[in-house]
Amino acid sequence: MRKKQLFAGLRSVARIGETAVVAAKAGIKYATDKPSNAKLMRETFEELGSTYIKLGQFIASTPSLFPREYVEEFQKCLDQTPTLPFAYIEQVLQQEFPGQNLADIFQSIDQKPLASASIAQVHAAVLKTGEDVVIKVQKPNVETILYTDLGVVHFATKMLERVMPKVKFASLSDIVDEIRTRMVREVDFIEEAQNLEDFVNYLQLTQNVSATAPKVYHQFSTRRVLTMQRLYGVPLTDIDVVKQYSKDPSQVLISAMNTWFGSLMMCKSFHADLHAGNLMLLEDGRIGFIDFGIVGQLNPDVWAACIRFMDALQNTHYQDMASNMLQMGMTDRDIDTNVLAQDLERLFSGVLLADPQQLLSTNPADLNDIMLDIVAVGERHGIRFPRDFALLFKQMLYFDRFMRVLAPYTDIYADNRLKMLHDIEPHSKLIH
Structure with missing residues (x-):
């Protein structure tokens, strides 16, 4: 446990250093190219990756809290990331299902992903029992990066509020707290599975036969892996x-x-x-x-x-x-x-x-x-x-x-x- 905490701490320090480098590059770009503040901020967020991309998407979807130019600029915010090697996917599956042979769970797993976004990568697979499924696997260090990034943002907003007490959005740190709560939920696949179950329950209660949602295989799902029925x-x-x-x-x-x-x-x-x-x-x-x-x-x-x-x-x-x-x-x-x-x-x-x-x-x-x-x-x-x-x-x-x-x-x-x-x-x- 102590070793795991040490690695997490080192990753946090490395992430802070990476953030500082990107911020410095943004400062140089502002001094030389003079882009609009909104555009520079959006491009910087995209370079910083998953957490900041999600923050940008939050800005884009919250016009009641942010200036119009930022809302419009961040609607361009991307959520696409390079795919991870299949060896990583296998490694996570082994970690999440310890003591089990993956061949006893999955008949096959497609090595080429169906989709890859900032938080997870999705692969098609067939269970040992023959059902077609998709496996959603969380990307590496997502939670550590999330908490580190939001810690940095929270500190920055606190400083901003102290330096500029009359800033228009004086509750920025509260907003960051709300974002933290929502994003932590998004990286918890157990909660996503519950969202799915709630929707399926709603369809059953209302006798809605015109719509459906994937079945969740709870025995093959964890906080970092979600296994669901594949819909064609x-x-x-x-x-x-x-x-x-x-x-x-x-x-x-x-x-x-x-x-x-x-x-x-x-x-x-x-x-x-x-x-x-x-x-x-x-x-x-x-x-x-x-x-x-x-x-x-x-x-x-x-x-x-x-x-x-x-x-x-x-x-x-x-x-x-x-x-x-x-x-x-x-x-x-x-x-x-x-x-x-x-x-x-x-x-x-x-x-x-x-x-x-x-x-x-x-x-x-x-x-x-x-x-x-x-x-x-x-x-x-x-x-x-x-x-x-x-x-x-x-x-x-x-x-x-x-x-x-x-x-x-x-x-x-x-x-x-x-x-x-x-x-x-x-x-x-x-x-x-």
């Missing part, structure tokens, strides 16, 4: 292939959206990263939801307020928009909803008077601008939106992209098949 399907962004499995691509999208909207009301967490790589159409026509590493949490009342806000926005009822904005966000001020409604009217009147029906059909970049504008108006009135509001809106952008492929000539939000608010009572969340 096609991405919803390939319309030609989707048509081979479904006569009505718009119904595929509506089923996926209804399933996700229901989870907002009835699960303790919702899938917060449902892009084209994590949503697929299976050969039997069901929609497969995969990769539950990034989840959000939402009070059903907040989601109901979001729906009412969007409905009021479509109908240009600015007073109702203002009232529901208060229910969506948090504030310690007494808000004059009449003044807030006037600000919202000034913001949206140009867009909506042109064509009210185009608001939710515009391109993703415009929708993102709309979200930033809403947040900016809220900030002026002392309203702070929860981070999960941004995750929610990000998912709406993903759905917008799916709509352009699967239902380009249909107003999905006006379709009576779509149920953004489910009639089933949440029962304080069905999943416990």
